[in-house]
Amino acid sequence: MAVTPESRFDHHYSQLIQLFRECFEKQYQTCLVRGGAEPVYLPQSEGRLFSEIHFAHGFFSSALHECAHWMLAGEQRRRLEDFGYWYQPDGRNAEQQRLFEAVEVKPQAIEWMLSVAAGYRFRVSIDNLQGEATDPARFKQAVYQQVRHYLVQGLPGRAEQFRQALCEYYGTPRKLSLTQFDVETI
Template structure:
Protein backbone atom coordinates (compact mmCIF):
# COMPACT_ATOMS: atom_id res chain seq x y z
CA UNK A 1 0.00 0.00 0.00
CA UNK A 2 1.38 3.39 -0.99
CA UNK A 3 1.28 6.01 1.73
CA UNK A 4 1.34 9.60 0.57
CA UNK A 5 1.45 12.49 3.02
CA UNK A 6 -0.84 14.27 0.56
CA UNK A 7 -3.57 11.81 1.52
CA UNK A 8 -3.14 12.67 5.21
CA UNK A 9 -3.24 16.37 4.40
CA UNK A 10 -6.45 15.94 2.40
CA UNK A 11 -8.13 13.72 5.00
CA UNK A 12 -7.12 15.86 7.97
CA UNK A 13 -8.01 19.15 6.33
CA UNK A 14 -11.37 17.89 5.09
CA UNK A 15 -12.18 16.68 8.60
CA UNK A 16 -10.88 19.54 10.75
CA UNK A 17 -10.40 22.72 8.67
CA UNK A 18 -13.90 24.06 9.31
CA UNK A 19 -14.72 22.56 12.70
CA UNK A 20 -11.38 23.30 14.39
CA UNK A 21 -9.95 25.93 12.02
CA UNK A 22 -6.78 23.82 11.74
CA UNK A 23 -4.86 22.45 8.75
CA UNK A 24 -2.04 19.96 8.31
CA UNK A 25 0.83 21.28 6.17
CA UNK A 26 4.12 19.94 4.86
CA UNK A 27 7.18 21.60 6.40
CA UNK A 28 10.96 21.56 6.42
CA UNK A 29 13.47 20.64 9.09
CA UNK A 30 11.42 20.82 12.28
CA UNK A 31 7.78 20.04 13.03
CA UNK A 32 5.84 22.85 14.63
CA UNK A 33 2.36 23.85 15.73
CA UNK A 34 1.37 27.40 14.84
CA UNK A 35 -1.89 28.66 16.34
CA UNK A 36 -4.18 30.96 14.41
CA UNK A 37 -3.27 34.62 14.78
CA UNK A 38 -3.91 38.02 13.20
CA UNK A 39 -1.98 36.95 10.08
CA UNK A 40 -3.32 33.40 9.73
CA UNK A 41 -6.95 32.57 10.37
CA UNK A 42 -6.17 28.84 10.53
CA UNK A 43 -3.92 27.04 12.98
CA UNK A 44 -1.24 24.96 11.24
CA UNK A 45 0.24 21.60 12.16
CA UNK A 46 3.56 21.57 10.31
CA UNK A 47 5.18 18.16 9.85
CA UNK A 48 8.85 17.63 9.03
CA UNK A 49 10.36 16.86 5.64
CA UNK A 50 7.06 15.75 4.14
CA UNK A 51 7.36 12.44 6.01
CA UNK A 52 4.16 10.44 6.45
CA UNK A 53 5.15 9.28 9.96
CA UNK A 54 5.97 12.84 11.01
CA UNK A 55 2.49 13.93 9.92
CA UNK A 56 0.85 11.18 11.99
CA UNK A 57 3.00 12.06 15.00
CA UNK A 58 2.23 15.78 14.85
CA UNK A 59 -1.50 15.09 14.38
CA UNK A 60 -1.31 12.88 17.49
CA UNK A 61 0.02 15.76 19.56
CA UNK A 62 -2.80 17.97 18.28
CA UNK A 63 -5.39 15.32 19.11
CA UNK A 64 -4.57 15.47 22.81
CA UNK A 65 -3.92 19.20 23.13
CA UNK A 66 -6.72 20.97 25.00
CA UNK A 67 -8.47 24.12 23.80
CA UNK A 68 -6.09 26.49 25.62
CA UNK A 69 -2.96 24.64 24.50
CA UNK A 70 -4.13 24.93 20.89
CA UNK A 71 -3.83 28.73 21.25
CA UNK A 72 -0.10 28.45 22.10
CA UNK A 73 2.91 27.96 19.84
CA UNK A 74 3.86 24.26 20.01
CA UNK A 75 1.02 23.91 22.54
CA UNK A 76 3.19 25.73 25.10
CA UNK A 77 5.21 22.60 25.81
CA UNK A 78 8.85 22.51 26.72
CA UNK A 79 10.93 20.88 24.04
CA UNK A 80 14.60 20.11 24.17
CA UNK A 81 15.96 18.92 20.83
CA UNK A 82 18.04 15.82 20.10
CA UNK A 83 21.08 15.72 22.35
CA UNK A 84 19.17 15.58 25.65
CA UNK A 85 20.77 14.56 28.93
CA UNK A 86 19.48 11.47 30.72
CA UNK A 87 17.26 13.62 32.98
CA UNK A 88 15.87 15.60 30.02
CA UNK A 89 15.27 12.34 28.16
CA UNK A 90 13.33 10.91 31.09
CA UNK A 91 10.98 13.93 31.00
CA UNK A 92 10.69 13.64 27.20
CA UNK A 93 9.73 9.97 27.44
CA UNK A 94 7.06 10.74 30.06
CA UNK A 95 5.30 13.30 27.85
CA UNK A 96 5.62 11.23 24.66
CA UNK A 97 3.67 8.17 25.86
CA UNK A 98 0.20 9.43 24.90
CA UNK A 99 1.06 10.98 21.52
CA UNK A 100 3.07 7.92 20.50
CA UNK A 101 0.24 5.61 21.57
CA UNK A 102 -2.16 7.59 19.38
CA UNK A 103 0.36 7.72 16.53
CA UNK A 104 0.73 3.93 16.72
CA UNK A 105 -3.03 3.39 16.52
CA UNK A 106 -3.34 5.85 13.64
CA UNK A 107 -0.46 4.12 11.86
CA UNK A 108 -2.12 0.71 12.11
CA UNK A 109 -5.42 2.29 11.01
CA UNK A 110 -3.60 3.62 7.94
CA UNK A 111 -1.75 0.36 7.30
CA UNK A 112 1.62 2.08 7.75
CA UNK A 113 4.66 1.06 9.76
CA UNK A 114 5.10 2.57 13.22
CA UNK A 115 8.37 2.92 15.13
CA UNK A 116 8.79 3.87 18.78
CA UNK A 117 10.88 7.04 18.82
CA UNK A 118 13.08 8.12 21.69
CA UNK A 119 14.32 10.94 19.43
CA UNK A 120 17.73 11.34 21.10
CA UNK A 121 20.30 9.99 18.69
CA UNK A 122 23.10 12.43 19.55
CA UNK A 123 22.35 12.57 23.29
CA UNK A 124 22.30 10.03 26.08
CA UNK A 125 19.85 7.83 24.13
CA UNK A 126 16.79 6.32 25.75
CA UNK A 127 16.42 6.18 29.52
CA UNK A 128 14.56 2.90 29.27
CA UNK A 129 13.69 2.06 25.68
CA UNK A 130 11.93 -1.24 26.43
CA UNK A 131 10.05 0.28 29.35
CA UNK A 132 9.06 3.27 27.21
CA UNK A 133 7.80 0.96 24.46
CA UNK A 134 5.78 -0.98 26.99
CA UNK A 135 4.26 2.21 28.47
CA UNK A 136 3.28 3.30 24.96
CA UNK A 137 1.69 -0.13 24.43
CA UNK A 138 -0.21 0.10 27.74
CA UNK A 139 -1.55 3.54 26.79
CA UNK A 140 -2.59 2.36 23.32
CA UNK A 141 -4.37 -0.62 24.87
CA UNK A 142 -6.15 1.72 27.31
CA UNK A 143 -7.29 3.85 24.37
CA UNK A 144 -8.59 0.75 22.60
CA UNK A 145 -10.47 -0.36 25.72
CA UNK A 146 -11.80 3.04 26.81
CA UNK A 147 -11.86 5.07 23.61
CA UNK A 148 -9.53 7.54 21.98
CA UNK A 149 -9.81 11.28 22.57
CA UNK A 150 -12.60 12.68 20.36
CA UNK A 151 -10.43 14.18 17.58
CA UNK A 152 -8.13 11.16 17.55
CA UNK A 153 -11.14 8.86 17.22
CA UNK A 154 -12.53 10.91 14.33
CA UNK A 155 -9.20 10.76 12.49
CA UNK A 156 -8.77 7.06 13.31
CA UNK A 157 -12.21 6.33 11.83
CA UNK A 158 -11.37 8.39 8.74
CA UNK A 159 -8.12 6.47 8.24
CA UNK A 160 -9.69 3.02 8.65
CA UNK A 161 -12.36 3.98 6.14
CA UNK A 162 -9.94 5.51 3.61
CA UNK A 163 -7.43 2.64 3.81
CA UNK A 164 -10.00 -0.13 4.25
CA UNK A 165 -8.49 -1.44 7.48
CA UNK A 166 -11.58 -1.61 9.71
CA UNK A 167 -12.12 -5.36 9.40
CA UNK A 168 -8.45 -6.28 9.79
CA UNK A 169 -7.50 -3.77 12.49
CA UNK A 170 -7.58 -6.12 15.51
CA UNK A 171 -5.48 -8.80 13.83
CA UNK A 172 -3.03 -6.25 12.43
CA UNK A 173 -2.78 -4.57 15.83
CA UNK A 174 -1.83 -7.83 17.58
CA UNK A 175 0.79 -8.53 14.89
CA UNK A 176 2.22 -5.04 15.18
CA UNK A 177 2.46 -5.28 18.98
CA UNK A 178 4.61 -8.39 18.55
CA UNK A 179 6.84 -6.48 16.12
CA UNK A 180 7.17 -3.23 18.08
CA UNK A 181 7.32 -4.37 21.72
CA UNK A 182 9.76 -7.07 22.79
CA UNK A 183 7.91 -10.34 23.30
CA UNK A 184 8.87 -10.82 26.92
CA UNK A 185 6.97 -7.63 27.82
CA UNK A 186 3.80 -8.32 25.84
CA UNK A 187 3.71 -12.12 26.01
CA UNK A 188 1.72 -12.43 29.24
CA UNK A 189 -0.84 -9.85 28.09
CA UNK A 190 -1.48 -11.48 24.74
CA UNK A 191 -1.57 -15.03 26.08
CA UNK A 192 -4.44 -13.93 28.31
CA UNK A 193 -6.42 -12.54 25.35
Protein backbone atom coordinates in the same frame (compact mmCIF):
# COMPACT_ATOMS: atom_id res chain seq x y z
CA MET B 1 6.30 -11.92 -1.76
CA ALA B 2 4.70 -11.10 1.59
CA VAL B 3 2.42 -8.12 1.75
CA THR B 4 3.64 -5.68 4.38
CA PRO B 5 1.81 -2.56 5.51
CA GLU B 6 4.25 -0.46 3.48
CA SER B 7 3.67 -2.44 0.26
CA ARG B 8 -0.14 -2.50 0.44
CA PHE B 9 -0.57 1.23 -0.04
CA ASP B 10 1.17 4.17 -1.56
CA HIS B 11 1.48 6.30 1.57
CA HIS B 12 1.97 9.95 0.75
CA TYR B 13 1.64 12.89 3.09
CA SER B 14 -0.77 14.61 0.68
CA GLN B 15 -3.36 11.94 1.54
CA LEU B 16 -3.11 12.87 5.21
CA ILE B 17 -3.36 16.58 4.45
CA GLN B 18 -6.56 15.98 2.49
CA LEU B 19 -8.12 13.68 5.10
CA PHE B 20 -7.22 16.09 7.89
CA ARG B 21 -8.77 18.96 5.91
CA GLU B 22 -11.99 17.00 5.43
CA CYS B 23 -12.19 16.09 9.10
CA PHE B 24 -11.12 19.27 10.87
CA GLU B 25 -10.48 22.36 8.77
CA LYS B 26 -13.98 23.81 8.89
CA GLN B 27 -14.80 23.08 12.54
CA TYR B 28 -11.37 23.80 14.04
CA GLN B 29 -9.87 26.21 11.47
CA THR B 30 -6.76 24.04 11.49
CA CYS B 31 -4.73 22.60 8.63
CA LEU B 32 -1.90 20.12 8.27
CA VAL B 33 1.16 21.55 6.47
CA ARG B 34 4.33 19.98 5.11
CA GLY B 35 7.12 21.70 7.00
CA GLY B 36 10.89 21.72 7.13
CA ALA B 37 13.43 20.23 9.50
CA GLU B 38 11.48 20.71 12.74
CA PRO B 39 7.77 20.24 13.27
CA VAL B 40 5.85 23.09 14.88
CA TYR B 41 2.28 24.00 15.75
CA LEU B 42 1.31 27.61 15.00
CA PRO B 43 -2.03 28.79 16.36
CA GLN B 44 -4.42 30.97 14.43
CA SER B 45 -3.48 34.63 14.73
CA GLU B 46 -4.13 38.00 13.15
CA GLY B 47 -1.79 37.15 10.27
CA ARG B 48 -2.75 33.48 10.06
CA LEU B 49 -6.30 32.48 9.05
CA PHE B 50 -5.89 28.88 10.22
CA SER B 51 -3.93 27.16 12.93
CA GLU B 52 -1.17 25.17 11.26
CA ILE B 53 0.31 21.80 12.17
CA HIS B 54 3.70 21.67 10.42
CA PHE B 55 5.23 18.20 10.15
CA ALA B 56 8.86 17.44 9.26
CA HIS B 57 10.19 16.98 5.72
CA GLY B 58 7.01 15.53 4.24
CA PHE B 59 7.40 12.36 6.32
CA PHE B 60 4.15 10.39 6.62
CA SER B 61 4.98 9.29 10.17
CA SER B 62 5.81 12.85 11.24
CA ALA B 63 2.41 13.99 9.97
CA LEU B 64 0.65 11.29 11.98
CA HIS B 65 2.71 12.14 15.05
CA GLU B 66 2.04 15.87 14.91
CA CYS B 67 -1.67 15.20 14.35
CA ALA B 68 -1.62 13.06 17.51
CA HIS B 69 -0.23 15.97 19.53
CA TRP B 70 -2.99 18.24 18.20
CA MET B 71 -5.65 15.62 18.93
CA LEU B 72 -4.57 15.52 22.57
CA ALA B 73 -4.33 19.28 23.04
CA GLY B 74 -7.27 20.97 24.70
CA GLU B 75 -8.71 24.29 23.60
CA GLN B 76 -6.31 26.38 25.74
CA ARG B 77 -3.21 24.52 24.55
CA ARG B 78 -4.32 24.91 20.92
CA ARG B 79 -4.02 28.69 21.40
CA LEU B 80 -0.28 28.41 22.17
CA GLU B 81 2.65 27.92 19.83
CA ASP B 82 3.73 24.27 20.05
CA PHE B 83 0.87 23.87 22.54
CA GLY B 84 3.05 25.62 25.14
CA TYR B 85 5.20 22.51 25.64
CA TRP B 86 8.86 22.46 26.55
CA TYR B 87 11.04 20.78 23.95
CA GLN B 88 14.70 19.97 24.36
CA PRO B 89 16.14 18.94 20.97
CA ASP B 90 18.25 15.90 20.18
CA GLY B 91 21.23 15.67 22.51
CA ARG B 92 19.30 15.21 25.76
CA ASN B 93 20.88 13.73 28.88
CA ALA B 94 19.18 10.80 30.67
CA GLU B 95 16.97 13.00 32.89
CA GLN B 96 15.90 15.20 29.96
CA GLN B 97 15.14 12.05 27.98
CA ARG B 98 12.93 10.71 30.78
CA LEU B 99 10.98 13.99 30.75
CA PHE B 100 10.68 13.84 26.96
CA GLU B 101 9.40 10.25 27.07
CA ALA B 102 6.88 11.08 29.79
CA VAL B 103 5.10 13.58 27.52
CA GLU B 104 5.47 11.39 24.42
CA VAL B 105 3.66 8.25 25.64
CA LYS B 106 0.13 9.37 24.73
CA PRO B 107 0.93 10.98 21.36
CA GLN B 108 2.99 7.98 20.29
CA ALA B 109 0.23 5.59 21.34
CA ILE B 110 -2.24 7.58 19.24
CA GLU B 111 0.26 7.71 16.36
CA TRP B 112 0.56 3.92 16.55
CA MET B 113 -3.23 3.51 16.41
CA LEU B 114 -3.46 5.93 13.47
CA SER B 115 -0.65 4.05 11.73
CA VAL B 116 -2.58 0.79 12.08
CA ALA B 117 -5.63 2.53 10.59
CA ALA B 118 -3.51 3.67 7.64
CA GLY B 119 -1.86 0.29 7.18
CA TYR B 120 1.49 1.95 7.90
CA ARG B 121 4.33 0.60 10.02
CA PHE B 122 4.82 2.40 13.32
CA ARG B 123 8.18 2.76 14.99
CA VAL B 124 8.49 4.29 18.44
CA SER B 125 10.68 7.40 18.42
CA ILE B 126 13.05 8.27 21.22
CA ASP B 127 14.26 11.24 19.11
CA ASN B 128 17.66 11.45 20.80
CA LEU B 129 20.31 10.09 18.44
CA GLN B 130 22.99 12.52 19.64
CA GLY B 131 22.11 12.26 23.33
CA GLU B 132 22.93 9.98 26.19
CA ALA B 133 22.13 6.36 25.39
CA THR B 134 19.05 5.02 27.17
CA ASP B 135 17.23 1.70 27.01
CA PRO B 136 14.07 2.19 24.91
CA ALA B 137 12.36 -0.95 26.29
CA ARG B 138 10.67 0.90 29.18
CA PHE B 139 9.36 3.60 26.85
CA LYS B 140 8.10 1.06 24.30
CA GLN B 141 6.26 -0.76 27.08
CA ALA B 142 4.70 2.50 28.29
CA VAL B 143 3.46 3.31 24.77
CA TYR B 144 2.06 -0.22 24.45
CA GLN B 145 0.28 0.08 27.81
CA GLN B 146 -1.24 3.39 26.71
CA VAL B 147 -2.54 1.70 23.54
CA ARG B 148 -4.11 -0.98 25.76
CA HIS B 149 -5.73 1.79 27.81
CA TYR B 150 -7.14 3.44 24.68
CA LEU B 151 -8.47 0.09 23.46
CA VAL B 152 -10.52 -0.19 26.66
CA GLN B 153 -11.41 3.47 27.29
CA GLY B 154 -11.51 4.72 23.70
CA LEU B 155 -9.46 7.34 21.93
CA PRO B 156 -9.99 11.06 22.40
CA GLY B 157 -12.76 12.25 20.07
CA ARG B 158 -10.69 13.90 17.34
CA ALA B 159 -8.24 10.99 17.31
CA GLU B 160 -11.08 8.51 16.85
CA GLN B 161 -12.63 10.65 14.12
CA PHE B 162 -9.34 10.74 12.21
CA ARG B 163 -8.72 7.02 12.81
CA GLN B 164 -12.12 6.23 11.29
CA ALA B 165 -11.34 8.44 8.27
CA LEU B 166 -8.01 6.64 7.80
CA CYS B 167 -9.72 3.24 8.03
CA GLU B 168 -12.21 4.28 5.39
CA TYR B 169 -9.58 5.73 3.05
CA TYR B 170 -7.10 2.85 3.36
CA GLY B 171 -9.70 0.08 3.63
CA THR B 172 -8.44 -1.20 6.97
CA PRO B 173 -10.62 -2.79 9.66
CA ARG B 174 -12.48 -0.26 11.82
CA LYS B 175 -12.54 -2.58 14.81
CA LEU B 176 -9.36 -2.57 16.85
CA SER B 177 -7.95 -5.46 18.80
CA LEU B 178 -4.84 -5.95 20.90
CA THR B 179 -3.57 -8.48 18.34
CA GLN B 180 -2.87 -5.56 15.98
CA PHE B 181 -0.26 -4.19 18.40
CA ASP B 182 3.00 -5.99 19.20
CA VAL B 183 5.49 -4.19 21.42
CA GLU B 184 8.30 -6.33 19.98
CA THR B 185 7.85 -4.79 16.49
CA ILE B 186 8.08 -1.13 17.43
